[in-house]
Amino acid sequence: MLKSVSFPDHVTRKYENDVVDFVIGGDISLRAAGGKRFKELLQSLTNGYSPLLTRTILRRIVELYLIVRPLLAALFSSLTVAISLTLDGWSNRNLKGFYVVTAHWIDTVMAKSKSLLLTIIDVASGRGVGVRVTKAFFEHLKGMGLNVLPKLLMS
Structure with a gap:
């Protein structure tokens, strides 16, 4: 096993950003990013860098989302086409429910369909879950600004 190595702050930040970007890009799941084999791979490729904990990666992803x-919202407001949304319910291994919202639209410049994970709504399961999902979803959309809502409601 490699010895612990100290890197300059700018190098460590680059590695951390690369790991977060790798997870966001869908190249590896968040769960796998915390696995022993992935950590050993990174340590061998970088001569000793130890990657972030999965909780830290998730926190960084949320921080980036708040910036983006x-x-x-500005992108959606500027589109000349309507945006279609899909909602899909899932649960984790502990049967905790969450709903993934994906936005779909046509890029008229590139003549291609585009899709983007818009948000993940975490709601308590049980009686009345549909109402709780609807309220949380609408609050999320309102938070994107009034210019976005008409694009979504027209689709």
Whole structure:
């Protein structure tokens, strides 16, 4: 096993950003990013860098989303086409429910369909879950700004 190595702050930040980008890009799941084999791979590729904990990666992803959210709202507001949303319910191994919301639209410049994970709504399961999902979803959309809502409601 490799010895612990100290890196300059800018190198460590680059590695951390690369790991977060790798998870966001869908190249590896968050769960796998915390696995022993992935950590050993990174340590061998970087001569000793130890990757972030999965909780830290998740926190960084949420922080990035909060930065990107207003940019998404501006993008959606500027589109000349309507945005279609899909909602899909899932549960984790502990049967905790969550709903994934995906936005879909047509890029008229590139003539391609585009899709983007918009948000994950975490709601308590049980009686009345549909109402709780609807309220949480609407609050999320309202938070994106009034210019986005008409694009979504027209689809």
